[in-house]
Amino acid sequence: MNNPWFTQPGTDEGPVLSSRIRLARNLRKYPFHQKLNASAAAGMVAEISGAVPSDFYKLDMQSLSEAEQKVFLEKHIVSPEFLRWDLPRGLMISNDQNVSVMLNEEDHVRIQSVRPGDALADALATANAVDDAIEATLEYAFHTEYGFLTACPTNTGTGLRASYMIHLPCLERTDKFKTLLPAISKFGITLRGIYGEGTESMGGIYQISNQTTLGKTEEEIIQVLQNMTRKVIEHEGHAREKMLTTHRADQENIIYRAYGVLAYSRKITTKEAMDLLSEVRLGYLYGLLDRPRPTKTIYQIMMEIQPGHLQRTAGREMDETERDYARAQYLREIFV
Amino acid sequence: MNNPWFTQPGTDEGPVLSSRIRLARNLRKYPFHQKLNASAAAGMVAEISGAVPSDFYKLDMQSLSEAEQKVFLEKHIVSPEFLRWDLPRGLMISNDQNVSVMLNEEDHVRIQSVRPGDALADALATANAVDDAIEATLEYAFHTEYGFLTACPTNTGTGLRASYMIHLPCLERTDKFKTLLPAISKFGITLRGIYGEGTESMGGIYQISNQTTLGKTEEEIIQVLQNMTRKVIEHEGHAREKMLTTHRADQENIIYRAYGVLAYSRKITTKEAMDLLSEVRLGYLYGLLDRPRPTKTIYQIMMEIQPGHLQRTAGREMDETERDYARAQYLREIFV
Numbered sequence: 001m002n003n004p005w006f007t008q009p010g011t012d013e014g015p016v017l018s019s020r021i022r023l024a025r026n027l028r029k030y031p032f033h034q035k036l037n038a039s040a041a042a043g044m045v046a047e048i049s050g051a052v053p054s055d056f057y058k059l060d061m062q063s064l065s066e067a068e069q070k071v072f073l074e075k076h077i078v079s080p081e082f083l084r085w086d087l088p089r090g091l092m093i094s095n096d097q098n099v100s101v102m103l104n105e106e107d108h109v110r111i112q113s114v115r116p117g118d119a120l121a122d123a124l125a126t127a128n129a130v131d132d133a134i135e136a137t138l139e140y141a142f143h144t145e146y147g148f149l150t151a152c153p154t155n156t157g158t159g160l161r162a163s164y165m166i167h168l169p170c171l172e173r174t175d176k177f178k179t180l181l182p183a184i185s186k187f188g189i190t191l192r193g194i195y196g197e198g199t200e201s202m203g204g205i206y207q208i209s210n211q212t213t214l215g216k217t218e219e220e221i222i223q224v225l226q227n228m229t230r231k232v233i234e235h236e237g238h239a240r241e242k243m244l245t246t247h248r249a250d251q252e253n254i255i256y257r258a259y260g261v262l263a264y265s266r267k268i269t270t271k272e273a274m275d276l277l278s279e280v281r282l283g284y285l286y287g288l289l290d291r292p293r294p295t296k297t298i299y300q301i302m303m304e305i306q307p308g309h310l311q312r313t314a315g316r317e318m319d320e321t322e323r324d325y326a327r328a329q330y331l332r333e334i335f336v
Numbered sequence: 337m338n339n340p341w342f343t344q345p346g347t348d349e350g351p352v353l354s355s356r357i358r359l360a361r362n363l364r365k366y367p368f369h370q371k372l373n374a375s376a377a378a379g380m381v382a383e384i385s386g387a388v389p390s391d392f393y394k395l396d397m398q399s400l401s402e403a404e405q406k407v408f409l410e411k412h413i414v415s416p417e418f419l420r421w422d423l424p425r426g427l428m429i430s431n432d433q434n435v436s437v438m439l440n441e442e443d444h445v446r447i448q449s450v451r452p453g454d455a456l457a458d459a460l461a462t463a464n465a466v467d468d469a470i471e472a473t474l475e476y477a478f479h480t481e482y483g484f485l486t487a488c489p490t491n492t493g494t495g496l497r498a499s500y501m502i503h504l505p506c507l508e509r510t511d512k513f514k515t516l517l518p519a520i521s522k523f524g525i526t527l528r529g530i531y532g533e534g535t536e537s538m539g540g541i542y543q544i545s546n547q548t549t550l551g552k553t554e555e556e557i558i559q560v561l562q563n564m565t566r567k568v569i570e571h572e573g574h575a576r577e578k579m580l581t582t583h584r585a586d587q588e589n590i591i592y593r594a595y596g597v598l599a600y601s602r603k604i605t606t607k608e609a610m611d612l613l614s615e616v617r618l619g620y621l622y623g624l625l626d627r628p629r630p631t632k633t634i635y636q637i638m639m640e641i642q643p644g645h646l647q648r649t650a651g652r653e654m655d656e657t658e659r660d661y662a663r664a665q666y667l668r669e670i671f672v
Contacts, residue, residue: 252602257600
C-alpha cells in the first residue's frame with residue numbers, strides 16, 4: 001500500500017529535519033500500566049478510541065505484519081516497549097499523518113505530532129488539539145501541584161517531550177561534540193542517536209529533546225530546547241565552515257565517493273548507507289555535489305532503507321544479507 | 337604530443353597483459369660500464385646508434401623533461417639506473433613502438449621488445465632482428481663457453497630476460513600465493529610486483545620472468561617461463577573459480593563499488609586507483625560488470641594514471657596532491 005503513514009516528514013533545507021511533540025496522559029479512572037489488567041486495558045483502549053477525533057484511523061496492532069510494526073518503530077511512531085506489550089493496545093493515526101496516538105503504552109495515552117523542518121509550535125498546536133478533544137470527554141489524572149501524572153515520574157508535569165531531529169555530520173567528527181552533551185544536559189536537554197539511547201549513531205542524525213518536564217511550563221520547555229538546538233546548530237555551522245575552508249576538496253571527494261558507492265554498490269548495510277546518505281545530504285545542502293537531487297528527501301530515503309521498511313516494500317521477511325542486497329538495489333534506483 | 341611511444345601494449349582478453357624480451361649485449365672494444373669513461377661512452381653510444389636500424393628514432397635523454405623520463409620508466413622502457421646515469425647515454429625506439437634500445441645502461445646495449453598478450457616468440461623475433469642488425473656491423477663481447485658477456489654475471493649467457501606481465505587479482509589474495517614464489521624460484525623463475533623488486537604490488541599486476549640465463553638456451557629459458565606462467569595462471573583460474581562459486585555476489589559488489597569510486601572520486605592515489613582498476617578489469621573479463629568498456633585497455637589506463645604520465649599529459653610538474661586530483665579527473669572521464 002502507498003500509505004502516507006509510511007512516508008516520513010523531513011526536509012533537505014537545513015540541519016533541522018523535523019520537529020516532534022509528544023504528550024503523555026493517563027485517565028483518572030484506570031490504574032497506571034504497572035497495575036493494569038487485560039480487561040481494564042481493553043476497556044480503557046475502547047474508551048479513548050471513542051474520544052479521539054473521528055478522522056483518525058485505528059490500526060489493529062495484532063493484524064500488522066512484523067515488517068509493518070517495524071516500519072512504525074523506524075518512523076518513531078511506536079516504541080519498542082509498545083510492540084512488546086501483551087495487553088490490549090491501540091494505535092491511531094490521523095489521515096494527514098501528522099498525529100498519532102498510542103493507547104496503553106507506558107502511559108494510557110501518548111499523543112505524538114511530527115512536522116517537517118523547524119515547526120515545533122505547529123506540532124504542539126496539532127498535539128494539543130487532539131489532547132483537547134480527548135479531554136473534552138474523558139478525565140485525565142491531573143494534580144494541581146504536579147500537573148499531569150504519569151507512569152514514570154520523569155514525564156510528570158506537562159507530560160511534554162519536545163524534540164528536533166537534526167543532522168550534524170560535521171560536528172559529530174569534532175572534539176567539541178563530546179563536550180557538548182554534558183553542557184546541554186545541565187539545561188535538561190539531551191542529544192541521542194537517531195534510534196535513541198544505547199544505539200549507535202547513524203548518518204549524523206540526532207534527536208535533541210528535553211529530559212524533564214516537572215516544574216516547567218510547555219513554553220519554558222520549548223524555549224530551552226530551541227535555545228540549545230540553536231547552539232548545537234551554530235556549532236555544526238562552525239564545524240562546517242572550518243571544514244569547508246580548510247578541507248573543502250577532501251570533503252567534496254568524500255561526498256562524491258559516497259554518491260558513487262550509493263549508485264553502484266550491490267550490497268550495503270544500514271549503517272554504511274546512512275553514513276553515505278549523510279555525506280550526500282551535506283553535498284546537496286551546501287552545493288558540494290553537482291548531481292540531480294532525488295525526488296524524495298534524504299531523510300525519507302534513510303527511513304526506507306531500514307530493515308522494516310525494506311521488508312514491507314518486498315512484501316516478505318528477509319534475512320540480513322538479503323536486506324543488504326535489497327537496500328543496495330533500492331539506492332541504485334535512486335542514485336543513478 | 338600524441339606519440340605512439342606513450343601508449344602501452346596490453347590486452348584485456350585474459351590474465352596475460354603483455355610479453356617482453358630483453359637482450360643484454362656489450363661491445364668487445366669498449367670496457368664494461370664499471371670501467372667506462374665519458375669520452376669512451378660517447379664514442380660507444382655514437383657507434384651503436386649508427387648500427388641500429390634507420391627506422392629507429394633516437395631520443396636525446398638530456399632534452400627529455402622529467403615527466404617524459406618518468407613515462408618511459410613507468411612503461412618499463414628505461415630503468416631507474418639508466419635515468420640516474422651521468423655518462424653519455426642513448427635511447428632508441430622503433431617507430432612502430434615494439435622495440436627500444438637503451439645505449440649504455442648497465443650493459444652497452446639493452447634491446448627490449450614488448451607485445452600485447454601472450455606473444456613471447458614474436459617479441460623475441462623482433463628483438464633478435466635488432467640484435468642481428470647491430471651485430472652485422474659491430475662485434476659483441478662473446479665467449480664461446482659462457483656466451484654473451486655482461487656487466488653483471490646474472491645476465492651472462494644468452495643475455496636474455498623473458499617476461500610476462502600478468503594479472504593475478506584472485507590468486508594474490510590466497511594463501512597459495514605465498515607458497516608459489518619459492519616453488520617457481522626453484523626453476524629460476526621469479527614473480528615481482530609491476531614495478532619490480534622492493535616495490536609494493538599494485539592492481540594485481542605481476543611480472544614473471546627468468547632470473548638466470550647462464551647454461552641455458554633461449555628456447556629452454558622461454559619454455560620454462562611459459563610452463564611456470566601456465567601454472568601460475570592455472571592457480572589464478574582456480575582461485576577465481578572458487579571465488580565465483582562461493583563469493584560471486586560479494587565479488588560483484590566489490591567490482592561495482594570499484595567502478596563507482598572510479599566514476600566519482602575527486603582525489604585518488606595511484607595505489608588505490610590501480611587496485612580498483614584491477615577489480616574492474618576482473619569484472620569485464622568474467623562478465624561480472626555490466627558497464628560499457630572503455631576504449632583504452634585497463635592496462636593502458638593503469639599506465640596513464642602513473643605520476644609521470646599524468647604530469648606529461650598536464651604538461652607540467654604536479655605535487656602528489658595535485659596528481660591525486662588529476663588522476664581522479666582522468667578516471668572520471670573514462671568511467672562515467
